[in-house]
Amino acid sequence: MNQASSSENPALVPATGEQDRTPKTARGEKTLAKLLAAAKSEFGDRGFHQTSISDITQAAGVALGTFYVYFESKDAIFRALVRYLGAETRAHLSAAVEPAPDRLRAEIMGLEAFIEFVRAGPTLYRTIEEAQFVAPETWRGHYSVFAEAYRHNLAAAAAAGQIRPGDDEVRAWALIGANVFIGMRYGVWDQSRSASDIAAHVGDLIANGLKPGP
């Protein structure tokens, strides 16, 4: 959770007019990290509305008042957390896909990695999705970044002749949706099928479509 230091996490740099809650010392940095780690675990377990700030400070081992030294509100720490988790997810997935020789292979590897990522921390996934209702702007930002990267990859692959040309923005959103729902169904609800098996079936759909061969 240390990566979430003020220098790289935009959630932690104050807007003009608000008071500066950025930690100034090593001690403060450590307390902030404890709060974020506690928020990750508490929000993940019980969801935003079921967890109180006092749950978070207790899990972090600090006093209630300390919370407001670092965050303006419960919403603020949630937004900061979602930004952090979103960046973590994107980094994980792009690393998993990096060695893929072409886009079709990348789709399969990416989905398999996503299912396993979700299985490793289903509550993390839940937190990001919950942002849709608790912090819509943050959630929208997360998926917009994701979709833009996806679109860019599709366009490059089309230019390289690896895939058919098409509307890459629309295709990116459709593919992301497919990935997210597959992750929900086979990553969170039911973990009995192997991730690679699922990924292979979806990969076949994505590569060849539904239409029967001629």
Added chain:
Amino acid sequence: MNQASSSENPALVPATGEQDRTPKTARGEKTLAKLLAAAKSEFGDRGFHQTSISDITQAAGVALGTFYVYFESKDAIFRALVRYLGAETRAHLSAAVEPAPDRLRAEIMGLEAFIEFVRAGPTLYRTIEEAQFVAPETWRGHYSVFAEAYRHNLAAAAAAGQIRPGDDEVRAWALIGANVFIGMRYGVWDQSRSASDIAAHVGDLIANGLKPGP
């Protein structure tokens, strides 16, 4: 909203041990309908946590206490509403797809209808998605019913030679996810592109996949 009468809406038949809140007279039936209609509009506008029971009763034009004549709690009316909206959505889409000559055409018609359905009532859509966090069992039930119907349709189409055979459950979930995200992106966020154009692009992806022709 009248369709939500106790005879067909399982949300309104009481579990054993709980008190019976089913309306017994025409007046009661009418009040219940007013409450559900108000809930649809209030939850849709502000979301579950931002709307109070008193918001709902005021919108319905009844006293606060009346609420508890018909619903055990705020959660209970939300669950009832989601079940109602889910059934409405499924009915709308299956009607829209009914005249399709084959499955590939049905996919395109279904997506176009879905985008237009979402555009007609984006808040309705939001309410169903919010159920993921407010009433997870209800939400899961909604998508499970949806996915099972989808899987069944795919299996029938594969048997009829309209589409390639494959893992129909996995394909159903992937396609639902694609539809949902496309609906979010082009139905809720941005309504500038025509629904039929979007549907055609996604339809091409679903029919032919990404792989370049031989």
Added chain:
DNA sequence: TCTGAACTTGAAGCTTGATTCATGTTTCAA
């Protein structure tokens, strides 16, 4: 050592809003 900024503390204030309940009013079957 001294000093002020950074940090910590947790009890208290305060708002919000879900739920209850005692008291009427309406309906409808007999």
Added chain:
DNA sequence: TTGAAACATGAATCAAGCTTCAAGTTCAGA
């Protein structure tokens, strides 16, 4: 017509929990 069940009312109750604040403690630099 009548009485019991159904329904309606809204003030009062009550708990939860966000946020503030006044009083300390720690620490780095001078």
